[in-house]
Amino acid sequence: MVFNTLGRRLEVFEPFNPPLVGMYVCGPTVYDETHLGHLRTFIAFDGIKRYLRLAGYDVIHVQNITDIDDKIIRRAREEGRDWRELADHYARSYLEVLEEVGVRVHYHPRVTEHIREIIDFIQVLIDKGFAYVAPSGSVYFDVDKYIYYGELSGRRSREQWRQEEEFAAEKRHPYDFALWKAAKPGEPWWESPWGRGRPGWHIECSVMSTRFLGERIDIHGGAQDLIFPHHENEKAQSEAALGVRPWVRYWLHAGYLTIRGEKMSKSLGNIIPAREALKKWGPRAVRLWILSTRYRAQMDYSEQALEEARELAERLSRAAQLVSRLARQLGPAHSITDKELAVARKLTRDLKGFHEEMAKDFNMSGALRHVRSTLSTIFEDVASTTNSALALLALDNLRAYNEVLGVIDEELSQAHWEQAIPLDQLVDLIVEVRSELRKMKMYQLSDAIREKLMKLGIRLLDYKDRTEWYIERQS
Numbered sequence: 004m005v006f007n008t009l010g011r012r013l014e015v016f017e018p019f020n021p022p023l024v025g026m027y028v029c030g031p032t033v034y035d036e037t038h039l040g041h042l043r044t045f046i047a048f049d050g051i052k053r054y055l056r057l058a059g060y061d062v063i064h065v066q067n068i069t070d071i072d073d074k075i076i077r078r079a080r081e082e083g084r085d086w087r088e089l090a091d092h093y094a095r096s097y098l099e100v101l102e103e104v105g106v107r108v109h110y111h112p113r114v115t116e117h118i119r120e121i122i123d124f125i126q127v128l129i130d131k132g133f134a135y136v137a138p139s140g141s142v143y144f145d146v147d148k149y150i151y152y153g154e155l156s157g158r159r160s161r162e163q164w165r166q167e168e169e170f171a172a173e174k175r176h177p178y179d180f181a182l183w184k185a186a187k188p189g190e191p192w193w194e195s196p197w198g199r200g201r202p203g204w205h206i207e208c209s210v211m212s213t214r215f216l217g218e219r220i221d222i223h224g225g226a227q228d229l230i231f232p233h234h235e236n237e238k239a240q241s242e243a244a245l246g247v248r249p250w251v252r253y254w255l256h257a258g259y260l261t262i263r264g265e266k267m268s269k270s271l272g273n274i275i276p277a278r279e280a281l282k283k284w285g286p287r288a289v290r291l292w293i294l295s296t297r298y299r300a301q302m303d304y305s306e307q308a309l310e311e312a313r314e315l316a317e318r319l320s321r322a323a324q325l326v327s328r329l330a331r332q333l334g335p336a337h338s339i340t341d342k343e344l345a346v347a348r349k350l351t352r353d354l355k356g357f358h359e360e361m362a363k364d365f366n367m368s369g370a371l372r373h374v375r376s377t378l379s380t381i382f383e384d385v386a387s388t389t390n391s392a393l394a395l396l397a398l399d400n401l402r403a404y405n406e407v408l409g410v411i412d413e414e415l416s417q418a419h420w421e422q423a424i425p426l427d428q429l430v431d432l433i434v435e436v437r438s439e440l441r442k443m444k445m446y447q448l449s450d451a452i453r454e455k456l457m458k459l460g461i462r463l464l465d466y467k468d469r470t471e472w473y474i475e476r477q478s
């Protein structure tokens with residue numbers, strides 16, 4: 004079950020094309036460092052994606068980068084920097100933060116690389132009568148033409164739709180919003196059929212989500228404050244241009260991160276940069292802390308909660324090492340005592356409970372109760388066992404939990420754990436040296452290296468400009 008913002012109710016999760024799930028999450032506007040409030044949203048959706056995978060779906064995850072926007076232009080001007088250089092800098096920093104906390108996204112589309120597609124999309128809206136060109140060369144969405152406006156945010160009266168009032172003089176209605184903004188002097192611009200300008204904010208997500216996920220999306224996510232106007236506008240544009248309804252099957256919104264009860268935001272001056280928190284607590288504790296609250300609940304920043312998350316991460320790490328070792332060392336079990344069977348049942352009950360909680364709109368706090376219970380079982384009962392069945396069951400529990408939590412990958416990866424040396428980097432290094440030998444036409448030596456690696460089970464494939472390597476499977 005997932006809680007759909009559209010309709011504000013729990014619904015059974017049924018993607019358009021199972022087992023595929025297309026998920027689009029609104030990413031950052033890159034004019035400053037990523038802060039903990041942003042990270043909360045990104046890690047929350049990472050948890051959702053990972054659980055869906057555990058439940059058997061294949062999720063394609065798109066998270067855009069807004070690299071042209073009023074805020075970027077303003078900041079660049081204030082600092083006397085080139086706006087592109089500024090956006091590149093913060094985009095890189097954002098990607099590094101995601102990498103550090105283990106959020107792997109398939110596509111990170113950037114607005115400035117989709118200007119042509121955006122212009123085409125706006126043209127469709129004009130052709131279909133949903134948008135109009137103002138005398139300045141700006142293009143606006145004509146909200147009155149789209150009869151479902153307000154449906155997502157629950158704002159039913161036109162009075163509640165007012166937005167972008169600085170353009171009131173040239174808009175047909177105070178609630179119309181810009182699709183294309185005519186360039187003001189000194190601002191970046193691109194050529195368009197309506198003159199020089201740049202995209203408005205909302206259109207990018209309609210365009211880029213269509214490009215990477217097709218005309219219908221299973222999950223559209225973002226922080227709660229994007230519901231209006233951003234997502235309301237995205238929905239209006241997409242359903243109008245694409246002629247599909249619903250464009251998005253499930254609208255999911257992450258709750259706010261507050262600090263002493265106030266939303267973390269730049270305007271309130273109470274932000275904590277993600278890097279600062281990562282440095283102080285480490286990526287595993289930050290991940291676990293954020294994942295310990297259900298994605299749509301509000302969560303308050305607390306050092307005590309982070310300390311608890313750090314302890315939990317350590318316990319998970321120790322438990323994983325303990326049961327991995329037991330599973331390797333203990334031979335197959337021929338029998339099981341009643342007491343051992345009772346422990347086994349406890350493990351199975353917790354695994355089932357974890358799945359049940361996650362299936363209820365990703366109830367992480369409920370699911371974590373079962374994780375903690377498994378840890379107690381491991382340290383109290385499994386640690387002293389001589390029965391491999393218990394170690395294997397406990398390992399399965401931890402593997403399932405970690406599919407969502409993503410904090411003990413290394414402990415659970417046998418190859419990694421048994422070999423302290425990073426195999427990948429070692430083979431990469433050998434391949435690199437061999438490529439240099441080939442460039443120097445020392446083919447005898449490079450062939451010998453290939454033969455020797457082959458004997459170790461590593462196969463090299465030479466292409467014109469690169470070499471790939473694979474580990475040969477025995478069966």
Ligand SMILES: [Zn+2]
Pocket residue numbers: 028029030208233237
């Ligand atoms: Zn968006």
